[in-house]
Amino acid sequence: MRNQKQNERIREERKEQILAEAVKQFAHKGLFATKIKDIAEAAGIAQGLIYHYFKSKEDIYVEIIKDALDKLNEAVYMLQEIQLRPHEKIKTAIEELLKTIESSDNFIQTCRLIAQATNSTAIPDKTKELITEKQDLPYQEIAKIMAAGQQEGTIIKADPYELAVLFWTSINGLAIYKATRQGAVSIPDARLLTRLFLT
Amino acid sequence: MRNQKQNERIREERKEQILAEAVKQFAHKGLFATKIKDIAEAAGIAQGLIYHYFKSKEDIYVEIIKDALDKLNEAVYMLQEIQLRPHEKIKTAIEELLKTIESSDNFIQTCRLIAQATNSTAIPDKTKELITEKQDLPYQEIAKIMAAGQQEGTIIKADPYELAVLFWTSINGLAIYKATRQGAVSIPDARLLTRLFLT
DNA sequence: TATTATATTGAATGAACGTTCAATCAAAAG
DNA sequence: CTTTTGATTGAACGTTCATTCAATATAATA
Structure with missing residues (x-):
């Protein structure tokens, strides 16, 4: 028989493979239009095998949404660490x-997944909990930076949280925009958006 | 028996009633998570009756998406008519x-429906056609106004279409933002957004 | 080679759902 | 009151789909 280490590795690889295909399918079609058959075919495995690795379609979805929210929060967390003035942080964040958005399909998928999940009341309860738990952090974080910049006089005077809302809705909107026009779309220059927040 | 006029009126009223409930359901849950049963129950009628008025669930959905896109285009069209300088048009549009967004559930539902439809590849082909046909007009229209304002030196120098993208992604993002946080959210002041476009 | 444990398959199951349909109801017209 | 026509109901039908399961393959170990 196989030893445990090998088994674990195979198991982990298969799980990742299934998740990777599921992310694509969910990002394009959402939870309810994506069929287990679609995921299995995309992964080149039998339908039944998916249930060897996951309890249910919902479970896969929940795990994916969790990862998406975590990824976003991690990126935001890194912003805290950088040694820059607040207005430079905003500028850098927008540029990055x-x-x-222009280069990474992965990031766009993340945005699509979160947008769908956020915009539907039909998603699993567990997903709703994840969203209430994790969705606010990016807003809070950007709001903090905005407030700090206001102290220094480099960020425009307005409710910091409202500025954060503008920040994220613009970024998110642009990601979705890019996602839904296949191919050549021109994303606005970072300086345009930056101008919205700096004095 | 009833005369024809009465029948037409009843028919029209019922259709509207079904559509009104379907809009709510679709806006909250999307095409695939919304069941015919949901719509029938919300409208207080038997499931079967829906098929007396519509050919299929997809048909209802297509009609609703068409209306949503038309409503948006109509609003944009009215903007053309107003006698104002380009930068005033932008200012007024943002304010309005x-x-x-703050007052009309209806408008927010429209935004949600369009966002969902745009962000999914699983929607009916007829819906996809409607979107390719009608979705670009608002962008074109705003781009025109931006270009005109640039001629007058009142609108910031940048690709007009990119400005239009920024315009709509912000508006749309804010509408979705409001939709997904039930109750008290503070929408940024119009002056903030206006500042993004005016010189 | 025989054994054992897990991976994998593909068919079976059962529930949910969109749609159809036969039957009944309601109301105006004769 | 009777007829006629469309509105309405609720059960029935057929399909799709998530999930389960019995059977088979694989590969490491003994």
């Missing part, structure tokens, strides 16, 4: 996020 | 749109 727009660059990522 | 933000006011509408």
Whole structure:
């Protein structure tokens, strides 16, 4: 028989493979239009095998949404660490996020998944909990930076949280925009958006 | 027996009633998580009766998406008519749109429906056609106004279409933001957003 | 090679759902 | 009151789908 280490590795690889295909399917079609058959076919395995690795379709979905929210929060957390003035943080964040939108399918999938989940009341309860738990952090974090910048006089005077809302709705909107027009779309220059927040 | 006029009126009223409930359901849950049973129950009628008025669930959905896109285009079209300088048009549009986001559930439902439909590849082909046909007009229209304002030196210099993208992604993002936090959320002041476009 | 444990398959199951349909109801017209 | 026509109901039908399961394959170990 196989030893435990090998088994664990195979198991982990298969799980990742299934998750990777499921992310694509969910991002494009959402939870309810994505069929287990779709995921199995995309992964090149039998339908039944999916249930060897996951309890249910919902479970896969919940895990994916969790990962998506975590990924976003992690990125935001890194922003805290960087040694920059607040207004430079905002500038850098916008530049990096727009660059990522242009280059990374992965990030766009993350945005699509979160947007769908956020915009539907039909998602599993567990997903709703994750969202209430994790969705606010990016807003809070950006709001903090905005407030700090206001202290220094480099960020425009307005409710910091409202500025954060504008920040994220713009970024998110652009990601979805890019996602839904396949191919050549021109994402606005970072300086345009930056201008919205700096004095 | 009833005369034809009465029948037509009853028929029209019922259709509207079904559509009104379907809009709510679709806006909250999307096409695939909304069941015919849900719509029938919300409308207080038997499931079967829906098929006396509509050919299929998809048909209802397509009609609703069509209405949503038309409503948006109509609003944009009215903007053309107003006698104002380009930068005043942008200012007024932002003010009115933000006011509408704060007050009108109807508008928010429209935004949700369009966002969902745009963000999914699983929607009916007929819906996809409607979107490709009608979705670009608001962008074009705002881009035109931006370009005109640039001629007058009142709108910031940048690709007009990119400005339009920024315009709509912000508005749309805010509408979705409001939709998904039930109750008290503070929508940013119109002046903040206006500042993004004016010189 | 025989054994054992897990991976994998594909068919079976059962529930949910969209749609159809036969039967009944309601109301106006004769 | 009777007829006629469309509105309405609720059960029935057929399909799709998530999930389960019995059977088979694989590969490491003894």
